[in-house]
Every structure is written in C-alpha cells, then in structure tokens.
Amino acid sequence: MKLSKDYILGIAESKAIFTFSGNGTKKIPAFYFVMEAKDKEMVKEVKLYLGLKNKIYVHDPYKKDGAKRKSSAKIAVRDFNQIKNIIIPFFYNQLKGSKGKEFISWLNKIGKDPAVPKLYKLFYRLHRTGYWKK
Numbered sequence: 001m002k003l004s005k006d007y008i009l010g011i012a013e014s015k016a017i018f019t020f021s022g023n024g025t026k027k028i029p030a031f032y033f034v035m036e037a038k039d040k041e042m043v044k045e046v047k048l049y050l051g052l053k054n055k056i057y058v059h060d061p062y063k064k065d066g067a068k069r070k071s072s073a074k075i076a077v078r079d080f081n082q083i084k085n086i087i088i089p090f091f092y093n094q095l096k097g098s099k100g101k102e103f104i105s106w107l108n109k110i111g112k113d114p115a116v117p118k119l120y121k122l123f124y125r126l127h128r129t130g131y132w133k134k
Contacts (some may be wrong), residue, residue: 003049005090011035011046012091013099018106020116021078027108027115029123030078031087037071047075050086080119086120088123092132 015035020027035043037058044056056074061069077087088107095103110116111124126132 003045008046008049009091009094011042013095013097016095016099016102019038020109020113021076022115025115026117027113028078029110029116029120030076031083032074032076033099034072034074037073040073043075045072050090052077052082052086054082057099084123084126088127089132092127 012033015033017030017032017034019032021030023026033043033046039055040058047054047056052075054077057074057076059072059074061071075094077083091103094100107124107127110120111128
C-alpha cells in the first residue's frame with residue numbers, strides 16, 4: 001500500500017499526538033502516532049513514508065480501570081533531529097481544526113515551558129521566525 005501525504009494528514013487528525021515525555025523537571029517534546037494493533041502495518045507505512053528510524057511498539061490495553069480498550073501500535077518520536085527535520089516540517093500549517101491548534105500550542109509550549117531543555121527551544125524560535133512556512 002502506498003500512502004500519500006494527504007492520507008497521512010487525514011489519519012493524523014485523530015491519531016497523532018504532540019506532547020512531552022519526561023517528568024516535571026525535564027520535558028522532552030514528543031510526537032506519537034497511535035493506532036489499534038490490528039493496524040500495525042499502517043503504522044509501519046506511515047513510518048516508512050516519513051523516513052522515521054523509530055521502532056513500532058505494540059502495547060496491551062490498560063484495563064485496571066475497567067474500560068474496554070484494544071491493543072495499540074505506536075511510533076514515539078523524541079529525537080531532536082527527527083522532530084526538527086521530519087515531524088515539524090511535515091505537519092507545519094497542514095493540520096486543521098483542533099489538531100492544528102494542538103500542534104501550534106505544542107510549539108508555543110516548547111518555547112515557554114522552563115522544563116523544556118534549551119536545545120529544544122530552537123523549535124519555538126524557528127516557528128516564531130517563520131522558518132517552516134517556506
């Protein structure tokens with residue numbers, strides 16, 4: 001199956017997460033792409049299309065709260081270079097609605113949260129100068 005950019009953007013509207021990993025004293029910007037485990041092959045195709053080097057993780061559902069969930073397949077990207085050179089340029093000004101707002105809010109939090117390491121603040125500075133609008 002060959003995916004297109006528009007197809008990936010459409011899936012990302014509901015399956016992508018722009019967040020942080022780590023504890024309260026150190027937060028690393030992170031991108032997660034999560035689908036049901038039965039769609040692991042689709043996650044693999046997204047990984048290949050984007051040129052990510054990350055492993056695909058398959059997790060059993062959390063069941064301790066009694067909710068019925070399914071197993072998931074996930075790509076977790078926290079690597080500085082992959083976020084700067086792949087994730088941000090691919091999604092910049094491409095997402096609509098609440099996911100687009102989440103993406104911009106994530107970039108702004110990177111710049112303003114003191115728990116984010118200084119190196120990662122570059123993402124915010126590049127965003128503010130319009131670097132990815134080109």
